[in-house]
Amino acid sequence: MKELYWIAVDWGSSNLRVWALDKRHKILDSFSSSDGMLSLEIVEFEPLLLEKISNWVAGDVNIPVLCCGMVGAKQGWLEAPYATVPYNLMQDTDSVKVICRDNRLDVRILGGLKQNNPADVMRGEETQIRGFLSVFSDFDGIICLPGTHTKWVHVSAGEVVSFRTFISGELFALMSNYSVLKYSVNSDGWSDQEFKSAVSESISNPQKIFSDFFKLRADDLLNKVAKSVLRSKLSGYIIGAELAGAKPYWLGQNVVILADNNLSKTYKAALEGQGIFAQEVDATKCTLDGLSQAFSLIHGRH
Amino acid sequence: MKELYWIAVDWGSSNLRVWALDKRHKILDSFSSSDGMLSLEIVEFEPLLLEKISNWVAGDVNIPVLCCGMVGAKQGWLEAPYATVPYNLMQDTDSVKVICRDNRLDVRILGGLKQNNPADVMRGEETQIRGFLSVFSDFDGIICLPGTHTKWVHVSAGEVVSFRTFISGELFALMSNYSVLKYSVNSDGWSDQEFKSAVSESISNPQKIFSDFFKLRADDLLNKVAKSVLRSKLSGYIIGAELAGAKPYWLGQNVVILADNNLSKTYKAALEGQGIFAQEVDATKCTLDGLSQAFSLIHGRH
Structure with missing residues (x-):
């Protein structure tokens, strides 16, 4: 794929969503599947991803891949540590680099957020919030993310202040x-x-x-x-x-x-x-916007 | 079994408990098994009970059997209607007669209790409360019956007044x-x-x-x-x-x-x-006391 610049991945417990993007974060192609991290062993992540994106990367070398979600949990591909709130999503980004067997892939996984008191964690939602803030940068208030484990998040001045x-x-x-x-x-x-x-x-x-x-x-x-x-x-x-x-x-x-x-x-x-x-x-738009925003922070492009 | 006068049965969702009793409600023998009503089809209740008590009733005719619990639910042996609270357990007893193929058995199932507002039901606990009241007849207060579905029951002057x-x-x-x-x-x-x-x-x-x-x-x-x-x-x-x-x-x-x-x-x-x-x-003593009390009410012996 000629214009492919990087690949965005939202890898949750039950689902996998992947986007092929150009330099301007424009979507060239995308797909989703039910290959969630809960159904995979550690050795299966790289081959599965490679197989799924094979028609995108053929011939290309060293494509950056940025992942968010439960793929970074202890039971996932590689554990990406939690950063601690308060945390500024507009300035900071924490991720771990995965050493792949196939050197066509340059994979990073974004870390989640934790709160010490009361103890709480999120993994994936921080990227959606980042995406929301990349569009509404002055937002001050509460973001509710309903789901299996619904989050209520207090956001102010680009920071996640607290959450439950x-x-x-x-x-x-x-x-x-x-x-x-x-x-x-x-x-x-x-x-x-x-x-x-x-x-x-x-x-x-x-x-x-x-x-x-x-x-x-x-x-x-x-x-x-x-x-x-x-x-x-x-x-x-x-x-x-x-x-x-x-x-x-x-x-x-x-x-x-x-x-x-x-x-x-x-x-x-x-x-x-x-x-x-x-x-x-x-939420889907926020996820992709958040991955794009994090990609720019990591790779120094704004 | 020479002195056998009647058989008491507590047939719940997951368990079956059966006692052989003499005229004075003294225990002659007993057993329990995991043949709860949830694991049985309607046609299986009579053969199962007969098989389990075969060494008690051999030769005997027309043994009264009194059952309480989920065996009287819609999905049980025979539906025993709910009586409505307030209900006087010391004076009243409601039961249904099961027509058995084998005429050695004279089976009755005790009904549960219902409350119209707020809507609530019990099936089995009313017999335990009856047993408690047969010993502590002047009790006025609250009976808590912890379990899968914990009951809080207000009892006064022999009556179940309300419950949640x-x-x-x-x-x-x-x-x-x-x-x-x-x-x-x-x-x-x-x-x-x-x-x-x-x-x-x-x-x-x-x-x-x-x-x-x-x-x-x-x-x-x-x-x-x-x-x-x-x-x-x-x-x-x-x-x-x-x-x-x-x-x-x-x-x-x-x-x-x-x-x-x-x-x-x-x-x-x-x-x-x-x-x-x-x-x-x-609770086990209350169950048996409650079945005995109900047996006496039904069969006119005090």
Whole structure:
């Protein structure tokens, strides 16, 4: 590929996304696959990446490859240490160099961020935030990144000041797939109204969450409540309890939601019920912008 | 078996317990097995029970068998309807008769209890409470039945007045076996001090529970905190949030814990941290006493 200048890689737990880019970070080609780091042994990363990008690099030598995400975890390709918050994403970038067998590749992996007290970690989200800040450099406020492990991040003057992770997404998946509720919430339907009212209930009384969960089962058994309603309520109770816990982050703040799926709308609706009008931002674009920004910092091009 | 007068059965989701009893409800023999109702099809209940008790009933005719527990659920042997609280366990007993192929058996299944608002159900616990009340007939207060789905039950003048179920036990199992925490809490060890301090934190701030969960993971990654400590904290956070939600039940009340495993000590310790000195009661004895009491009500013997 004639104009190929570098390759950007977002390598998460369950997915791999790769972009071929030119000197101006313009996309020449891209692909995604389900070869997440959790499904790979350490010796499999290089051959897999090489195979996937073989039609891009044929004949080329020493192509820079920059990766972010769980690929840098202890169980990944090579452990990229966490930098500590507060951390200035616009000035600093930390990465590790991977020694590859094939010298056509010059691979670096970006490190995640850690917070000492309360203990917390992120890996991948820092790159999305970097991408967001590369466009909105003056942003001061809160970035919410919904997902399996939702992050609430305080950003000011280009710095990640502090953050908290909530396990809500994973909890919703466990409750709806493995718990006594699995048959009661087994539906693709959705009720925005039931969701919002459950969010409000749970924000006001987060301590009721574990009895609220069982109430869903009882409402199924005794009142034959529709599964779509029960599913919306389960989500509402969980996100409501999360919002109660994350209140110091969003209350009276400027909030942006950085996501690329339905979850963005769900969190937006939940926050609106609390009088917070959050902006939604495209996460895939932020990831690529963040990798581009980090590439420029590492390779001295601005 | 010469003196055999009736057979008591506690048939739960995962286990079966059976007692052979004489006229005075004295135990002649007993056994337990892992043939819980969840592992059985409807046509398998009668043959299984017959096979297990064949050496008791040989030659006998029309032996009364009284069952409690999930065997009376929709997916069980025969659905035994829920009675509605308030319900007087000392005066009333509701059961259904199972038509068996083998006429040596005269089987009845006790029904559970339901509460309309907030919706809630129990199946099996009502028999344990009945057994407790058959001994402590003047008890007025709260019975806590810890387990997969922990119940807090208000009892007065022989009546179950109201109750709430918390999904805490199941949540602990899901978090420790299937979530991102599974490697961090993988320990048999226990720290009473860490448990109690987590209970207190969580009672004061139940809305932090989903970030507290993730903090356990981060404390493992960043601070190499011992897995036994993380496991004790996970339990403490969950039970603390439950106690926060169940406060209207235990605050300033007379509390009894009805359980037959370590969970009893765990709940006792958690409540003591809140100034509540709960009595522990043996659950197996309560189950058998409850079945005996119900048998006497049904068959007119007191």
